[in-house]
Amino acid sequence: MQVPLPASNKSIALFSLAVSVVALALKYAAWAVSGSVALYSDAVETIINVVSALAGLWALSVAERPADHNHTYGHYKAEYLSAVAEGTLVLVTALVIGREAVEGLLHPHPTTAPYLGILLNAAATLVNLAWGLTLVQAGRRRRSPALQAGGQHVLSDVWTGAGLVVGMLLIPLTGWIWLDAALAGLIALNVLRVGWEMMRDSIAGLMDEAPSSETLDDIRDIIATNGRGAIEAHDIRTRVVGAITFLEFHLVVPGSMTVEEAHTICDRIEAGLRTRMGDTLVHIHVEPDNMAKHEGIVFWPRPETPETATPAPQVLHASIAPETPGGCPE
Template sequence: MPELPLPSSNRGIAVVSLGVSFVALGLKYAAYATSGSIALYADALETIINVVAAAGGLWALSVAELPADTNHPYGHHKAEYLSAVAEGALVVVTAFVIGDEAVHGWLHPNPPKAPWLGLGLNALATMVNLAWGLIMLRVGQKRRSPALVAGGQHVLSDVWTGVALVVGVTLIPLTGWVRLDAILAGLLAINVLRVGWEVMRESVAGLMDEAPEPETMDEIRAIIAANGKGAIEAHDIRTRIVGAVTFLEFHLVVPGTMSVNTAHDICDRIEAALRASMGSTLVHIHVEPDTHAKREGIVFWKGPAEACPAPDALPDTGAHA
Protein backbone atom coordinates (compact mmCIF):
# COMPACT_ATOMS: atom_id res chain seq x y z
CA MET A 1 0.00 0.00 0.00
CA PRO A 2 1.63 3.33 -1.05
CA GLU A 3 2.23 5.87 1.69
CA LEU A 4 0.60 9.27 1.62
CA PRO A 5 2.83 12.17 0.47
CA LEU A 6 3.23 13.71 3.92
CA PRO A 7 5.36 16.79 4.69
CA SER A 8 8.98 15.96 5.43
CA SER A 9 9.12 18.18 8.52
CA ASN A 10 7.24 17.70 11.79
CA ARG A 11 6.08 21.29 11.50
CA GLY A 12 4.43 20.44 8.17
CA ILE A 13 2.61 17.52 9.81
CA ALA A 14 1.37 19.90 12.51
CA VAL A 15 0.00 22.30 9.87
CA VAL A 16 -1.99 19.45 8.29
CA SER A 17 -3.17 18.36 11.75
CA LEU A 18 -4.51 21.83 12.44
CA GLY A 19 -6.48 21.75 9.20
CA VAL A 20 -7.90 18.30 9.96
CA SER A 21 -8.93 19.50 13.43
CA PHE A 22 -10.90 22.38 11.91
CA VAL A 23 -12.67 19.98 9.53
CA ALA A 24 -13.61 17.62 12.38
CA LEU A 25 -14.75 20.54 14.52
CA GLY A 26 -17.02 21.81 11.76
CA LEU A 27 -18.62 18.40 11.28
CA LYS A 28 -19.11 17.81 15.00
CA TYR A 29 -20.59 21.23 15.64
CA ALA A 30 -22.99 20.65 12.75
CA ALA A 31 -23.87 17.29 14.34
CA TYR A 32 -24.74 19.04 17.62
CA ALA A 33 -26.57 21.94 15.95
CA THR A 34 -28.86 19.61 14.00
CA SER A 35 -29.55 17.25 16.91
CA GLY A 36 -29.34 19.27 20.11
CA SER A 37 -27.73 16.24 21.79
CA ILE A 38 -25.73 17.03 24.94
CA ALA A 39 -23.42 14.11 24.20
CA LEU A 40 -22.68 15.40 20.70
CA TYR A 41 -22.21 18.90 22.11
CA ALA A 42 -19.67 17.50 24.58
CA ASP A 43 -17.88 15.79 21.71
CA ALA A 44 -17.75 19.07 19.75
CA LEU A 45 -16.44 20.85 22.84
CA GLU A 46 -13.66 18.30 23.17
CA THR A 47 -12.77 18.83 19.50
CA ILE A 48 -12.27 22.56 20.16
CA ILE A 49 -9.44 21.49 22.44
CA ASN A 50 -8.08 19.42 19.55
CA VAL A 51 -7.87 22.61 17.50
CA VAL A 52 -6.14 24.53 20.31
CA ALA A 53 -3.79 21.60 20.92
CA ALA A 54 -2.96 21.38 17.21
CA ALA A 55 -2.10 25.07 17.19
CA GLY A 56 0.09 24.58 20.27
CA GLY A 57 1.75 21.59 18.66
CA LEU A 58 2.51 23.66 15.57
CA TRP A 59 4.21 26.28 17.72
CA ALA A 60 6.18 23.66 19.68
CA LEU A 61 7.39 21.85 16.57
CA SER A 62 8.39 25.14 14.97
CA VAL A 63 10.52 25.91 18.05
CA ALA A 64 11.87 22.36 18.35
CA GLU A 65 13.20 22.43 14.78
CA LEU A 66 15.28 25.55 15.45
CA PRO A 67 19.03 24.82 15.44
CA ALA A 68 21.11 25.03 18.61
CA ASP A 69 22.27 28.53 19.51
CA THR A 70 24.29 30.31 22.18
CA ASN A 71 21.45 30.28 24.71
CA HIS A 72 20.35 26.74 23.86
CA PRO A 73 23.50 24.76 23.00
CA TYR A 74 21.61 21.44 23.21
CA GLY A 75 18.83 22.59 20.89
CA HIS A 76 15.15 23.41 21.47
CA HIS A 77 13.74 19.87 21.46
CA LYS A 78 12.04 20.11 24.87
CA ALA A 79 9.54 22.59 23.45
CA GLU A 80 7.61 19.52 22.29
CA TYR A 81 7.19 18.36 25.87
CA LEU A 82 5.90 21.80 26.88
CA SER A 83 3.27 21.56 24.16
CA ALA A 84 2.24 18.07 25.27
CA VAL A 85 1.94 19.19 28.92
CA ALA A 86 -0.21 22.16 27.88
CA GLU A 87 -2.36 19.86 25.75
CA GLY A 88 -2.85 17.50 28.67
CA ALA A 89 -3.86 20.38 30.93
CA LEU A 90 -6.39 21.62 28.35
CA VAL A 91 -7.84 18.13 28.06
CA VAL A 92 -8.31 17.90 31.83
CA VAL A 93 -10.10 21.28 31.90
CA THR A 94 -12.32 20.14 29.04
CA ALA A 95 -13.23 16.99 30.95
CA PHE A 96 -14.62 19.06 33.83
CA VAL A 97 -16.56 21.33 31.44
CA ILE A 98 -18.09 18.28 29.75
CA GLY A 99 -18.89 16.80 33.17
CA ASP A 100 -20.76 19.97 34.09
CA GLU A 101 -22.83 19.69 30.88
CA ALA A 102 -23.56 16.05 31.70
CA VAL A 103 -24.89 16.98 35.13
CA HIS A 104 -27.06 19.71 33.61
CA GLY A 105 -28.41 17.25 31.04
CA TRP A 106 -29.24 14.72 33.76
CA LEU A 107 -31.12 17.30 35.82
CA HIS A 108 -32.90 18.80 32.80
CA PRO A 109 -33.29 16.02 30.23
CA ASN A 110 -34.27 17.04 26.72
CA PRO A 111 -34.68 14.54 23.84
CA PRO A 112 -32.41 15.19 20.82
CA LYS A 113 -34.03 16.47 17.64
CA ALA A 114 -33.16 14.95 14.23
CA PRO A 115 -30.66 12.52 15.81
CA TRP A 116 -29.97 10.56 12.61
CA LEU A 117 -28.55 13.52 10.70
CA GLY A 118 -26.43 14.46 13.70
CA LEU A 119 -25.18 10.89 14.02
CA GLY A 120 -24.24 10.78 10.35
CA LEU A 121 -22.19 13.98 10.59
CA ASN A 122 -20.52 12.78 13.79
CA ALA A 123 -19.68 9.43 12.20
CA LEU A 124 -18.07 11.22 9.25
CA ALA A 125 -15.95 13.31 11.62
CA THR A 126 -14.98 10.13 13.48
CA MET A 127 -13.73 8.50 10.26
CA VAL A 128 -11.67 11.59 9.44
CA ASN A 129 -10.11 11.51 12.91
CA LEU A 130 -9.43 7.77 12.71
CA ALA A 131 -7.47 8.10 9.48
CA TRP A 132 -5.49 11.13 10.63
CA GLY A 133 -4.90 9.84 14.18
CA LEU A 134 -3.33 6.63 12.87
CA ILE A 135 -1.11 8.62 10.51
CA MET A 136 0.02 11.00 13.26
CA LEU A 137 0.78 8.17 15.67
CA ARG A 138 2.77 6.21 13.07
CA VAL A 139 4.74 9.25 11.90
CA GLY A 140 5.33 10.46 15.47
CA GLN A 141 6.72 7.08 16.55
CA LYS A 142 8.88 6.83 13.45
CA ARG A 143 10.28 10.34 13.94
CA ARG A 144 10.32 10.02 17.75
CA SER A 145 8.30 13.21 18.21
CA PRO A 146 6.48 13.52 21.58
CA ALA A 147 4.24 16.29 20.22
CA LEU A 148 3.09 14.20 17.23
CA VAL A 149 2.61 11.07 19.34
CA ALA A 150 0.61 13.00 21.95
CA GLY A 151 -1.49 14.58 19.21
CA GLY A 152 -2.11 11.20 17.60
CA GLN A 153 -3.13 9.62 20.91
CA HIS A 154 -5.49 12.52 21.57
CA VAL A 155 -7.13 12.24 18.15
CA LEU A 156 -7.52 8.45 18.46
CA SER A 157 -9.12 8.81 21.89
CA ASP A 158 -11.62 11.08 20.17
CA VAL A 159 -12.30 8.28 17.68
CA TRP A 160 -13.25 5.69 20.30
CA THR A 161 -15.50 8.16 22.08
CA GLY A 162 -17.04 9.04 18.71
CA VAL A 163 -17.85 5.39 18.05
CA ALA A 164 -19.36 5.02 21.52
CA LEU A 165 -21.43 8.18 21.03
CA VAL A 166 -22.81 7.03 17.67
CA VAL A 167 -23.89 3.73 19.23
CA GLY A 168 -25.22 5.36 22.39
CA VAL A 169 -27.12 8.23 20.79
CA THR A 170 -28.69 5.74 18.37
CA LEU A 171 -30.28 4.02 21.37
CA ILE A 172 -31.96 7.19 22.64
CA PRO A 173 -34.83 7.33 20.09
CA LEU A 174 -35.04 3.54 20.05
CA THR A 175 -35.40 3.17 23.83
CA GLY A 176 -36.93 6.53 24.70
CA TRP A 177 -34.49 6.89 27.60
CA VAL A 178 -33.62 10.60 27.35
CA ARG A 179 -31.13 10.63 30.25
CA LEU A 180 -28.87 8.28 28.28
CA ASP A 181 -27.68 11.44 26.50
CA ALA A 182 -26.35 12.85 29.78
CA ILE A 183 -24.81 9.50 30.78
CA LEU A 184 -22.91 9.35 27.49
CA ALA A 185 -21.59 12.88 28.06
CA GLY A 186 -20.44 11.88 31.57
CA LEU A 187 -18.63 8.82 30.24
CA LEU A 188 -16.99 11.00 27.63
CA ALA A 189 -15.76 13.35 30.36
CA ILE A 190 -14.18 10.43 32.26
CA ASN A 191 -12.40 9.15 29.14
CA VAL A 192 -11.12 12.64 28.26
CA LEU A 193 -9.81 13.02 31.81
CA ARG A 194 -7.94 9.72 31.50
CA VAL A 195 -6.31 10.71 28.22
CA GLY A 196 -5.29 14.11 29.58
CA TRP A 197 -3.64 12.52 32.60
CA GLU A 198 -1.66 10.07 30.42
CA VAL A 199 -0.44 12.83 28.11
CA MET A 200 0.68 14.98 31.04
CA ARG A 201 2.39 12.09 32.83
CA GLU A 202 4.45 11.08 29.79
CA SER A 203 5.40 14.67 29.00
CA VAL A 204 6.51 15.47 32.55
CA ALA A 205 8.65 12.31 32.47
CA GLY A 206 10.40 13.70 29.38
CA LEU A 207 10.94 17.11 30.99
CA MET A 208 12.46 15.39 34.04
CA ASP A 209 14.87 13.39 31.84
CA GLU A 210 13.43 10.08 32.91
CA ALA A 211 15.48 7.07 31.81
CA PRO A 212 14.26 5.36 28.62
CA GLU A 213 12.58 1.97 28.57
CA PRO A 214 14.75 -1.08 29.47
CA GLU A 215 14.45 -2.28 25.86
CA THR A 216 16.10 0.94 24.64
CA MET A 217 18.94 0.60 27.15
CA ASP A 218 19.46 -3.03 26.09
CA GLU A 219 19.71 -1.89 22.47
CA ILE A 220 22.28 0.77 23.37
CA ARG A 221 24.40 -1.72 25.35
CA ALA A 222 24.24 -4.22 22.50
CA ILE A 223 25.47 -1.62 19.99
CA ILE A 224 28.34 -0.56 22.23
CA ALA A 225 29.26 -4.19 22.88
CA ALA A 226 29.29 -5.03 19.17
CA ASN A 227 31.46 -2.06 18.19
CA GLY A 228 33.89 -1.60 21.09
CA LYS A 229 36.53 -4.05 19.88
CA GLY A 230 39.95 -2.99 21.16
CA ALA A 231 38.70 -1.41 24.38
CA ILE A 232 38.67 -3.09 27.80
CA GLU A 233 35.25 -2.05 29.08
CA ALA A 234 32.45 0.53 28.96
CA HIS A 235 30.78 1.57 32.20
CA ASP A 236 28.63 4.33 33.77
CA ILE A 237 26.31 4.38 30.74
CA ARG A 238 23.69 7.13 31.05
CA THR A 239 21.17 8.30 28.51
CA ARG A 240 18.12 10.49 28.10
CA ILE A 241 15.83 11.05 25.15
CA VAL A 242 14.65 14.56 24.33
CA GLY A 243 12.19 14.60 21.47
CA ALA A 244 13.89 12.99 18.49
CA VAL A 245 17.41 13.30 19.94
CA THR A 246 19.17 10.79 22.18
CA PHE A 247 21.81 12.11 24.59
CA LEU A 248 24.25 9.39 25.64
CA GLU A 249 27.41 9.36 27.73
CA PHE A 250 29.67 6.66 29.15
CA HIS A 251 33.25 5.88 30.16
CA LEU A 252 35.37 3.79 27.80
CA VAL A 253 38.40 2.08 29.34
CA VAL A 254 41.31 1.33 26.97
CA PRO A 255 44.85 0.01 27.55
CA GLY A 256 47.06 2.74 28.95
CA THR A 257 49.57 2.24 26.14
CA MET A 258 46.97 2.71 23.39
CA SER A 259 47.53 5.72 21.17
CA VAL A 260 45.08 8.59 21.12
CA ASN A 261 44.39 7.94 17.42
CA THR A 262 43.45 4.31 18.05
CA ALA A 263 41.18 5.19 20.99
CA HIS A 264 39.57 7.89 18.85
CA ASP A 265 38.90 5.39 16.07
CA ILE A 266 37.09 3.08 18.53
CA CYS A 267 34.95 5.99 19.74
CA ASP A 268 34.11 6.99 16.17
CA ARG A 269 33.08 3.42 15.36
CA ILE A 270 30.76 3.23 18.38
CA GLU A 271 29.24 6.65 17.69
CA ALA A 272 28.58 5.83 14.02
CA ALA A 273 26.85 2.57 14.96
CA LEU A 274 24.69 4.31 17.55
CA ARG A 275 23.59 7.00 15.12
CA ALA A 276 22.91 4.45 12.38
CA SER A 277 20.57 2.56 14.70
CA MET A 278 19.02 5.33 16.79
CA GLY A 279 18.95 8.33 14.49
CA SER A 280 19.97 11.73 15.82
CA THR A 281 22.26 10.95 18.77
CA LEU A 282 24.65 13.16 20.72
CA VAL A 283 27.35 10.90 22.22
CA HIS A 284 29.93 11.88 24.83
CA ILE A 285 32.60 9.25 25.55
CA HIS A 286 35.08 9.76 28.38
CA VAL A 287 38.20 7.69 27.57
CA GLU A 288 40.06 6.30 30.58
CA PRO A 289 43.23 4.20 31.03
CA ASP A 290 43.10 0.60 32.27
CA THR A 291 43.85 1.71 35.84
CA HIS A 292 40.24 2.99 35.96
CA ALA A 293 38.68 -0.32 35.00
CA LYS A 294 35.80 -1.36 37.27
CA ARG A 295 35.18 -4.80 35.76
CA GLU A 296 31.51 -3.93 35.38
CA GLY A 297 29.17 -2.69 32.69
CA ILE A 298 30.24 -3.96 29.26
CA VAL A 299 33.51 -5.91 29.51
CA PHE A 300 35.36 -6.40 26.21
CA TRP A 301 38.55 -7.92 27.63
CA LYS A 302 38.77 -9.87 30.88
CA GLY A 303 42.50 -10.52 30.88
CA PRO A 304 45.28 -8.20 32.08
CA ALA A 305 45.37 -4.85 30.30
CA GLU A 306 48.91 -5.32 29.04
CA ALA A 307 47.80 -8.52 27.27
CA CYS A 308 44.85 -6.90 25.51
CA PRO A 309 45.36 -7.47 21.74
CA ALA A 310 45.28 -4.64 19.24
CA PRO A 311 41.81 -3.95 17.80
CA ASP A 312 42.65 -5.55 14.44
CA ALA A 313 43.83 -8.73 16.16
CA LEU A 314 40.61 -9.28 18.11
CA PRO A 315 37.98 -11.67 16.73
CA ASP A 316 34.42 -10.41 16.23
CA THR A 317 32.99 -12.50 19.05
CA GLY A 318 31.12 -9.74 20.85
CA ALA A 319 31.51 -8.55 24.43
CA HIS A 320 30.48 -9.85 27.84
CA ALA A 321 27.88 -7.64 29.46
Protein backbone atom coordinates in the same frame (compact mmCIF):
# COMPACT_ATOMS: atom_id res chain seq x y z
CA MET B 1 -6.52 3.90 6.60
CA GLN B 2 -3.79 6.55 6.63
CA VAL B 3 -3.13 9.89 4.96
CA PRO B 4 0.10 10.47 2.96
CA LEU B 5 2.54 12.37 5.18
CA PRO B 6 3.91 15.83 4.35
CA ALA B 7 7.69 16.16 4.29
CA SER B 8 8.29 18.05 7.55
CA ASN B 9 6.86 17.94 11.08
CA LYS B 10 5.78 21.57 10.68
CA SER B 11 3.79 20.68 7.56
CA ILE B 12 2.17 17.82 9.46
CA ALA B 13 1.16 20.23 12.23
CA LEU B 14 -0.41 22.60 9.69
CA PHE B 15 -2.33 19.73 8.13
CA SER B 16 -3.39 18.60 11.60
CA LEU B 17 -4.82 22.04 12.27
CA ALA B 18 -6.83 21.86 9.04
CA VAL B 19 -8.17 18.38 9.91
CA SER B 20 -9.15 19.56 13.40
CA VAL B 21 -11.12 22.48 11.93
CA VAL B 22 -12.96 20.14 9.53
CA ALA B 23 -13.82 17.72 12.37
CA LEU B 24 -14.98 20.62 14.56
CA ALA B 25 -17.27 21.91 11.80
CA LEU B 26 -18.87 18.47 11.40
CA LYS B 27 -19.33 17.97 15.14
CA TYR B 28 -20.70 21.45 15.65
CA ALA B 29 -23.23 20.78 12.89
CA ALA B 30 -24.13 17.47 14.54
CA TRP B 31 -24.86 19.25 17.83
CA ALA B 32 -26.69 22.15 16.13
CA VAL B 33 -29.18 19.87 14.36
CA SER B 34 -29.75 17.54 17.32
CA GLY B 35 -29.38 19.60 20.50
CA SER B 36 -27.72 16.58 22.10
CA VAL B 37 -25.69 17.13 25.27
CA ALA B 38 -23.39 14.26 24.29
CA LEU B 39 -22.74 15.69 20.82
CA TYR B 40 -22.21 19.12 22.37
CA SER B 41 -19.60 17.60 24.69
CA ASP B 42 -17.87 15.97 21.76
CA ALA B 43 -17.78 19.29 19.90
CA VAL B 44 -16.30 21.06 22.95
CA GLU B 45 -13.54 18.47 23.12
CA THR B 46 -12.76 19.06 19.45
CA ILE B 47 -12.24 22.76 20.15
CA ILE B 48 -9.33 21.63 22.32
CA ASN B 49 -8.01 19.69 19.33
CA VAL B 50 -7.86 22.93 17.35
CA VAL B 51 -6.10 24.76 20.18
CA SER B 52 -3.73 21.81 20.64
CA ALA B 53 -2.92 21.80 16.93
CA LEU B 54 -1.94 25.46 17.19
CA ALA B 55 0.23 24.70 20.24
CA GLY B 56 1.81 21.75 18.43
CA LEU B 57 2.61 23.94 15.45
CA TRP B 58 4.39 26.41 17.73
CA ALA B 59 6.27 23.64 19.55
CA LEU B 60 7.49 22.00 16.36
CA SER B 61 8.60 25.36 14.97
CA VAL B 62 10.66 25.97 18.11
CA ALA B 63 12.01 22.40 18.31
CA GLU B 64 13.33 22.59 14.75
CA ARG B 65 15.52 25.58 15.55
CA PRO B 66 19.25 24.79 15.64
CA ALA B 67 21.25 25.05 18.85
CA ASP B 68 22.39 28.55 19.79
CA HIS B 69 24.46 30.21 22.53
CA ASN B 70 21.45 30.25 24.90
CA HIS B 71 20.33 26.69 24.11
CA THR B 72 23.49 24.75 23.35
CA TYR B 73 21.64 21.41 23.41
CA GLY B 74 18.94 22.59 21.01
CA HIS B 75 15.25 23.36 21.54
CA TYR B 76 13.86 19.81 21.47
CA LYS B 77 12.04 20.02 24.81
CA ALA B 78 9.61 22.58 23.40
CA GLU B 79 7.61 19.57 22.17
CA TYR B 80 7.19 18.32 25.74
CA LEU B 81 5.97 21.75 26.85
CA SER B 82 3.34 21.62 24.10
CA ALA B 83 2.23 18.15 25.17
CA VAL B 84 1.95 19.22 28.83
CA ALA B 85 -0.10 22.27 27.81
CA GLU B 86 -2.34 20.06 25.68
CA GLY B 87 -2.83 17.63 28.56
CA THR B 88 -3.80 20.51 30.86
CA LEU B 89 -6.37 21.77 28.35
CA VAL B 90 -7.79 18.27 28.05
CA LEU B 91 -8.25 18.05 31.83
CA VAL B 92 -10.08 21.40 31.86
CA THR B 93 -12.26 20.17 29.00
CA ALA B 94 -13.17 17.07 31.01
CA LEU B 95 -14.44 19.27 33.84
CA VAL B 96 -16.54 21.38 31.44
CA ILE B 97 -18.05 18.29 29.82
CA GLY B 98 -18.71 16.71 33.23
CA ARG B 99 -20.62 19.79 34.31
CA GLU B 100 -22.81 19.61 31.18
CA ALA B 101 -23.41 15.90 31.81
CA VAL B 102 -24.64 16.55 35.35
CA GLU B 103 -26.91 19.35 34.11
CA GLY B 104 -28.31 17.01 31.44
CA LEU B 105 -29.03 14.28 33.98
CA LEU B 106 -30.82 16.74 36.27
CA HIS B 107 -32.82 18.30 33.43
CA PRO B 108 -33.05 15.78 30.55
CA HIS B 109 -34.61 16.82 27.25
CA PRO B 110 -35.24 14.90 24.01
CA THR B 111 -32.96 15.42 21.02
CA THR B 112 -34.11 16.62 17.60
CA ALA B 113 -33.10 15.08 14.24
CA PRO B 114 -30.90 12.50 16.02
CA TYR B 115 -30.09 10.47 12.90
CA LEU B 116 -28.70 13.46 11.00
CA GLY B 117 -26.59 14.36 14.03
CA ILE B 118 -25.31 10.79 14.24
CA LEU B 119 -24.42 10.79 10.54
CA LEU B 120 -22.45 14.03 10.81
CA ASN B 121 -20.64 12.81 13.92
CA ALA B 122 -19.78 9.52 12.23
CA ALA B 123 -18.22 11.43 9.32
CA ALA B 124 -16.06 13.41 11.76
CA THR B 125 -15.05 10.15 13.46
CA LEU B 126 -13.82 8.65 10.18
CA VAL B 127 -11.79 11.80 9.47
CA ASN B 128 -10.21 11.57 12.93
CA LEU B 129 -9.48 7.85 12.53
CA ALA B 130 -7.48 8.36 9.35
CA TRP B 131 -5.58 11.33 10.72
CA GLY B 132 -4.99 9.89 14.20
CA LEU B 133 -3.34 6.76 12.80
CA THR B 134 -1.21 8.94 10.54
CA LEU B 135 -0.04 11.15 13.42
CA VAL B 136 0.86 8.24 15.71
CA GLN B 137 2.82 6.55 12.93
CA ALA B 138 4.63 9.79 12.10
CA GLY B 139 5.41 10.52 15.74
CA ARG B 140 6.92 7.08 16.33
CA ARG B 141 8.96 7.10 13.15
CA ARG B 142 10.21 10.66 13.69
CA ARG B 143 10.42 10.30 17.49
CA SER B 144 8.27 13.37 18.05
CA PRO B 145 6.42 13.65 21.41
CA ALA B 146 4.19 16.44 20.07
CA LEU B 147 3.04 14.38 17.08
CA GLN B 148 2.47 11.26 19.19
CA ALA B 149 0.50 13.21 21.82
CA GLY B 150 -1.61 14.79 19.10
CA GLY B 151 -2.25 11.43 17.47
CA GLN B 152 -3.25 9.77 20.73
CA HIS B 153 -5.62 12.62 21.48
CA VAL B 154 -7.22 12.36 18.03
CA LEU B 155 -7.61 8.58 18.40
CA SER B 156 -9.30 9.09 21.76
CA ASP B 157 -11.88 11.11 19.81
CA VAL B 158 -12.38 8.11 17.53
CA TRP B 159 -13.35 5.86 20.44
CA THR B 160 -15.56 8.59 21.79
CA GLY B 161 -17.20 9.07 18.38
CA ALA B 162 -17.80 5.35 17.93
CA GLY B 163 -19.40 5.11 21.37
CA LEU B 164 -21.55 8.14 20.65
CA VAL B 165 -22.83 6.68 17.39
CA VAL B 166 -23.92 3.48 19.13
CA GLY B 167 -25.34 5.28 22.16
CA MET B 168 -27.19 7.91 20.17
CA LEU B 169 -28.79 5.21 18.03
CA LEU B 170 -30.23 3.68 21.20
CA ILE B 171 -31.97 6.87 22.34
CA PRO B 172 -34.75 6.99 19.67
CA LEU B 173 -35.05 3.20 19.79
CA THR B 174 -35.47 2.91 23.56
CA GLY B 175 -36.80 6.35 24.52
CA TRP B 176 -34.14 6.68 27.24
CA ILE B 177 -33.47 10.41 26.98
CA TRP B 178 -31.22 10.27 30.06
CA LEU B 179 -28.77 8.21 27.99
CA ASP B 180 -27.70 11.41 26.20
CA ALA B 181 -26.34 12.93 29.42
CA ALA B 182 -24.89 9.60 30.53
CA LEU B 183 -22.88 9.41 27.29
CA ALA B 184 -21.59 12.93 27.96
CA GLY B 185 -20.41 11.76 31.38
CA LEU B 186 -18.54 8.83 29.81
CA ILE B 187 -16.91 11.25 27.38
CA ALA B 188 -15.72 13.35 30.32
CA LEU B 189 -14.15 10.30 31.99
CA ASN B 190 -12.42 9.25 28.79
CA VAL B 191 -11.07 12.76 28.23
CA LEU B 192 -9.81 12.82 31.81
CA ARG B 193 -7.94 9.53 31.26
CA VAL B 194 -6.33 10.70 28.02
CA GLY B 195 -5.28 14.03 29.53
CA TRP B 196 -3.62 12.33 32.48
CA GLU B 197 -1.69 9.93 30.23
CA MET B 198 -0.49 12.76 28.01
CA MET B 199 0.73 14.82 30.96
CA ARG B 200 2.40 11.83 32.61
CA ASP B 201 4.41 10.94 29.48
CA SER B 202 5.39 14.55 28.78
CA ILE B 203 6.49 15.26 32.35
CA ALA B 204 8.61 12.11 32.22
CA GLY B 205 10.36 13.58 29.16
CA LEU B 206 10.91 16.94 30.86
CA MET B 207 12.39 15.13 33.88
CA ASP B 208 14.86 13.25 31.62
CA GLU B 209 13.44 9.86 32.48
CA ALA B 210 15.59 6.99 31.23
CA PRO B 211 14.37 5.31 28.03
CA SER B 212 12.85 1.83 27.96
CA SER B 213 14.88 -1.27 28.83
CA GLU B 214 14.70 -2.30 25.17
CA THR B 215 16.36 0.97 24.11
CA LEU B 216 19.05 0.57 26.77
CA ASP B 217 19.72 -2.99 25.61
CA ASP B 218 20.09 -1.73 22.02
CA ILE B 219 22.59 0.92 23.15
CA ARG B 220 24.68 -1.60 25.08
CA ASP B 221 24.62 -3.98 22.13
CA ILE B 222 25.83 -1.23 19.76
CA ILE B 223 28.67 -0.27 22.11
CA ALA B 224 29.65 -3.92 22.58
CA THR B 225 29.65 -4.56 18.83
CA ASN B 226 31.70 -1.49 17.88
CA GLY B 227 34.02 -1.11 20.87
CA ARG B 228 36.54 -3.85 20.10
CA GLY B 229 40.03 -2.77 21.10
CA ALA B 230 38.84 -1.15 24.32
CA ILE B 231 38.79 -2.89 27.69
CA GLU B 232 35.36 -1.93 29.02
CA ALA B 233 32.57 0.66 28.89
CA HIS B 234 30.90 1.63 32.15
CA ASP B 235 28.78 4.36 33.79
CA ILE B 236 26.42 4.45 30.81
CA ARG B 237 23.80 7.19 31.05
CA THR B 238 21.26 8.18 28.44
CA ARG B 239 18.09 10.17 27.87
CA VAL B 240 15.89 10.76 24.86
CA VAL B 241 14.64 14.29 24.14
CA GLY B 242 12.26 14.46 21.21
CA ALA B 243 14.06 13.14 18.16
CA ILE B 244 17.57 13.13 19.64
CA THR B 245 19.31 10.71 22.02
CA PHE B 246 21.85 12.03 24.53
CA LEU B 247 24.38 9.40 25.63
CA GLU B 248 27.48 9.47 27.80
CA PHE B 249 29.76 6.78 29.19
CA HIS B 250 33.35 5.99 30.22
CA LEU B 251 35.49 3.93 27.85
CA VAL B 252 38.52 2.19 29.37
CA VAL B 253 41.41 1.52 26.94
CA PRO B 254 44.92 0.06 27.42
CA GLY B 255 47.32 2.61 28.89
CA SER B 256 49.69 2.05 25.99
CA MET B 257 47.07 2.91 23.37
CA THR B 258 47.64 6.11 21.41
CA VAL B 259 45.15 8.97 21.35
CA GLU B 260 44.54 8.32 17.65
CA GLU B 261 43.71 4.65 18.26
CA ALA B 262 41.32 5.53 21.09
CA HIS B 263 39.72 8.19 18.91
CA THR B 264 39.15 5.63 16.15
CA ILE B 265 37.27 3.37 18.58
CA CYS B 266 35.15 6.34 19.71
CA ASP B 267 34.33 7.25 16.11
CA ARG B 268 33.33 3.66 15.36
CA ILE B 269 31.00 3.52 18.37
CA GLU B 270 29.44 6.90 17.54
CA ALA B 271 28.84 5.89 13.92
CA GLY B 272 27.16 2.67 15.04
CA LEU B 273 24.93 4.54 17.48
CA ARG B 274 23.82 7.08 14.89
CA THR B 275 23.14 4.37 12.34
CA ARG B 276 20.78 2.53 14.69
CA MET B 277 19.48 5.33 16.93
CA GLY B 278 19.23 8.27 14.52
CA ASP B 279 20.31 11.69 15.79
CA THR B 280 22.58 11.00 18.77
CA LEU B 281 24.80 13.31 20.81
CA VAL B 282 27.56 11.15 22.35
CA HIS B 283 30.07 12.07 25.05
CA ILE B 284 32.75 9.46 25.74
CA HIS B 285 35.23 9.86 28.59
CA VAL B 286 38.32 7.81 27.75
CA GLU B 287 40.23 6.35 30.71
CA PRO B 288 43.40 4.21 31.13
CA ASP B 289 43.23 0.56 32.17
CA ASN B 290 43.86 1.26 35.87
CA MET B 291 40.39 2.94 35.94
CA ALA B 292 38.57 -0.25 34.98
CA LYS B 293 35.62 -1.14 37.23
CA HIS B 294 34.98 -4.60 35.72
CA GLU B 295 31.33 -3.75 35.18
CA GLY B 296 29.13 -2.47 32.39
CA ILE B 297 30.43 -3.85 29.07
CA VAL B 298 33.67 -5.79 29.50
CA PHE B 299 35.54 -6.44 26.25
CA TRP B 300 38.50 -8.37 27.74
CA PRO B 301 38.24 -10.87 30.60
CA ARG B 302 41.69 -9.79 31.91
CA PRO B 303 42.86 -6.34 30.82
CA GLU B 304 46.50 -7.07 31.67
CA THR B 305 46.77 -10.23 29.50
CA PRO B 306 44.57 -9.91 26.40
CA GLU B 307 44.61 -12.91 24.10
CA THR B 308 45.12 -12.56 20.37
CA ALA B 309 41.61 -13.89 19.73
CA THR B 310 39.52 -11.51 21.81
CA PRO B 311 36.38 -13.23 23.18
CA ALA B 312 32.93 -11.70 22.75
CA PRO B 313 32.31 -8.73 25.08
CA GLN B 314 30.27 -9.39 28.20
CA VAL B 315 27.45 -6.99 29.06
CA LEU B 316 27.29 -7.04 32.85
CA HIS B 317 25.37 -3.98 33.97
CA ALA B 318 25.34 -0.22 33.57
CA SER B 319 25.85 1.95 36.64
CA ILE B 320 25.17 5.59 37.34
CA ALA B 321 28.30 7.70 37.48
CA PRO B 322 28.64 10.63 39.85
CA GLU B 323 31.26 12.28 37.65
CA THR B 324 30.57 14.59 34.77
CA PRO B 325 31.98 12.80 31.72
CA GLY B 326 34.24 14.47 29.26
CA GLY B 327 34.47 13.77 25.57
CA CYS B 328 36.30 11.60 23.13
CA PRO B 329 40.00 12.53 22.92
CA GLU B 330 40.83 14.63 19.93
